[in-house]
Each structure stands twice: as C-alpha cells, then as structure tokens.
Amino acid sequence: MDHFQASGFFTPRSDRINVACLPDALFGTERLARWVEFVLRDCASGMTDPASLYCARRTAVIVLAPGPARAHADPAVYGGIVRDVLERLRDEHDAGAALQLGADAHRINVLSQDRTGLGEALLHSARQLGGEEAEQVLVLGVDSYLNAGDINAALRDERLFVPGNSNGFVPGEAAAAVVLRAATVDAPGLHIKGVGQAHEPGRHDGSVPSRGKGLTEAIRAACKQAKLEPTELAFRISDQNGEQFFSKDAANAITRVTFGGQRLAQLTIADKIGEVGAVAGLAMLAWLLCDMAEPALSPGQLGLLHLANDNGDRCAIILRHNLEG
Incomplete structure (x- = not known):
C-alpha cells in the first residue's frame, strides 16, 4: 500500500506536508466511519459464518482509539461510530432476520490507549473467551492524524x-480489524502466545533519556508467558515510525533480550501506511496473518510484535503461526 502524497496541510514555512492519505472526499467522523465499514466488510468476507460478526450475543467488540492526549480522542465518538456501522451492516446482511442475528446492542469496550492498547485488548479478549462470555471477539482500531489538531501539535513539537x-x-x-477465537495449541493459524506490558521512564522529547528498560521488561514478560527464550524468535515487527528515539529504545531492548542470539529480521509498516497510531498493532497482525501463512513471504513462524506510546507505555506480543496439516 502506498498513499503517500502532498497534502493541504502546510508548515510555518509554507511547505506542503506529506501524508499517507486514503482516497476519499469525506471528512470528520463520516470519513472514519467509511474506513470502519470497509474493514468490517473485508473481515466478514473471510469468515465461514459472517452473520456471527453482527450478532451481539456471539461477538464482543473492543475498539482501539487514540489516547486522551491526542486531538479528537473522545472514546464515546469512536464507540458510536463502530456501533452505528455494525448495526447498519447487520440490517443490510439480513434485514428480515435481525432478531435471529441478535438485534441487541453490541458490547463495545473502547480502549483509548493509542498504540499499546492492543496488548490490553488481547488480554481482555482472552478473559472473555476463557470465561465463555463470547464466542469470539472483534478487535477493531480506527485512527487518523489527518486533522488540524494532531498536525499542529506534531509541528509544534x-x-x-x-x-x-x-x-x-x-x-x-x-x-x-481482527476476529479472535479460542483455539487448541496445535490448531492451524496465527496464535497469540504471550503478552507483556511495562512502562519506560524515558521520553521522546529528550527530557528523560531512554535505556530501553520498559520494552525489555515487556518482551521478557511476553516470552515468559509464551514459555520460550527470546533467542528462539525469528523476527520482530514494530510501530517504529521514523523517529530516532523509538528506534534507539527498541534497539537497546532487543540487544538486551537477545544477547548472544541470532539477529532478528526487522519489519515495520510505517513505510507503507504512515503513522496510524492506535491502528498500528492491528494492521501488523492482519499483515502477518497473511504473510506468515505463505512460506515464500513469511519472515518466520515465531516472532515478536512490539509497540510504544509517547507516555512511556510499552507492549510486547509473541506470535506463532501453525501451518495447515
């Protein structure tokens, strides 16, 4: 994917700001709703029972949204966008059987935690699936930096x-969006094997230097939960966006946890879709779900996904892909 282009935003020196912009003339919440509709339709098209996605009795919903420090970060707005689109698609799917599909309001939990919200979403999903509160969990993220508030704040900093x-x-x-279900250890597909969370005292503005301790702790916690050593990992994929602080932070952490081990293949998505905030982790999961299933494209069958927030929150996720047969 490549939608990089000069935008209608300008620097104080009147230089056009390059953005990664999807093609549509809509603005505001209508624009976000369009992307939510696209991913829900795409998600449903790959399911054997697409009607289950719109059934509130069978599917719990978690929405990943920008954190409170960001412009336009009202969680009620993001929850409302997703709820409205789900209800519209449910009625469109089978208007005559709305009650059978589950016309109850969807249980929507909005996590306004920026990038690292994915870790909390996965842990919350595991609790729901383990307690049989839902048959499956839809985790959906939507975010945009293409607004004056976010652009001006980033320019100022x-x-x-x-x-x-x-x-x-x-x-x-x-x-x-991804749909999560409980699975046996040997079931084919992409498995979440471990989730680790921690906090880094260092700050991207340089006020406090980073030593990568927060991410180191998160990676070790995720590996411990997955019952493996970091040296067994084949690759890592991250939300690194071009800012040196986060690259150095991750490099310090990886050096610590893989000391003496093999060099990990490194993947990112920012060069393909830009900085997408709360959606970054989910976009990486969706990408790996496809690539890890293809031997010619797969970076390996065991890898690390890591995420970092401006406020110091760090998240690490261990992924394993089991091939068919």
Missing part, C-alpha cells in the same frame, strides 16, 4: 517528517 526535519513521522490514517 517538531515531530513531523518535513523539510528541515528528517527525525519525524509521516501522518496517516487507517482502520483494521
């Missing part, structure tokens, strides 16, 4: 990749 600043990110927008 000198965090955008613009002329005169190579240490910055390209703002983007995205939505992504």
